[in-house]
Amino acid sequence: MKVDLLIIGAGPAGMAAALAAAPSGARIAVIDDNPAPGGQIWRDGPLAHLPEKARTLRQALMEADNVQVFSGTRVVALAGAKRLLVEDAERGWTLTYDKLILCIGARELLLPFPGWTLPGVTGAGGLQALIKGGLPVTGERIVIAGSGPLLLASAATARNAGASVLRVAEQASLTTLAGFSARLLRWPGKAMQAMGLLDVGYRPSSHVLAALGRERLEAVRLQQGTKVVEIPCDCLACGFGLIPNTQLGELLGCRVEQQAIAVDDWQACSLDDHFAAGECTGFGGSELALVEGAIAGHAAVGNRDLARALWPQRRHWQGFADALAHSFALDPKLKSLAQADTLVCRCEDVPFAELANRCNWNDAKLHNRCGMGACQGRVCGAAGQFLFGWTPPSPRPPLSPARIDTLRCLEAEGAPMVDR
Known part of the structure; x- marks a missing residue:
């Protein structure tokens, strides 16, 4: 499959990016691993109460003829230049794009x-x-x-x-x-x-x-x-608190600064034709994510005047993000919560005592299998950064569990099946 613009993530930033870019007539695909657009903040479900803003954006996304939304779909690996291997519940396939916007959100620390x-x-x-x-x-x-x-x-x-x-x-x-x-x-x-x-x-x-x-x-x-x-x-x-999801950006080669994907005024990453918006560039709430997504969407299709017109709104909400970061900075005393026998890596049952004398992430991984379990260091990597100042592990494909048939798509593309 080939599209002009691929958007990863259908939270507030992803939906805003798609709707900002849609009037250009570009072929747009949005992929998201949730059953319906909305991200974590507007997560749907039997007991969910979606705000009017979320319902309006979701409806507009459905009505955009040139926007195709793939829900329940996740990125598995890179399949070449501007090509990703993706998978849903039924199949895996490769998706090629001209430009890409990362709206991959954040996760809990x-x-x-x-x-x-x-x-x-x-x-x-x-x-x-x-x-x-x-x-x-x-x-x-x-x-x-x-x-x-x-x-x-x-x-x-x-x-x-x-x-x-x-x-x-x-x-x-x-x-x-x-x-x-x-x-x-x-x-x-x-x-x-x-x-x-x-x-x-x-x-x-x-x-x-x-x-x-x-x-x-x-x-x-x-x-x-x-x-x-x-x-x-x-x-x-x-x-x-929250920490930005940067794994896919890192795998693509986008620069990461202060634990977030680095972007310029146009929400452009360090990699040409790649943009990022929302909480993967730093936590600031849905309002900031919406305006960043719109800027990225306009910029990706060349509408720089429309993107620039939104800069004052972004500054306004960035001020709120800065206030959050300052006010809820974690007290260093939280580093002393874990005891010697407290598990830090839950997947591999590695306690604090076995990590306290290690010098970095690789040292811990080689001696204790820390980060080699199901979460691939997503939980213990962030904890290790806070507790010991370690740089979290670099992402390696596959980014999520995948079927063998999906990985075989890489073989057909001539790409390595997994990172060795």
């Missing part, structure tokens, strides 16, 4: 602490996704901990689904949060949204110490200011 592998412990965003997908939580006692606005959003989702949210533990201090709240006046809509999400169980200067239980989670131990408290609960959801 998960940090290890005693008991974090117990059944009943999830990520904060993971809990939200599970509930939207139909997980029953009515009557469940839930504690949410970590850092950032996602904690309050997850708490609201759980509460609306019938759960009892006992505590929202935010590691940022009250002074820092007060300063952030004052700065929110620049973005009245965000201020109103924050007011609507406030939770009576919200506690600043609080963080998880341990998840307690034998066969599954029974309680959580929290550091709350100067006190240590234990709260019986059925579910603990922890998220310590």
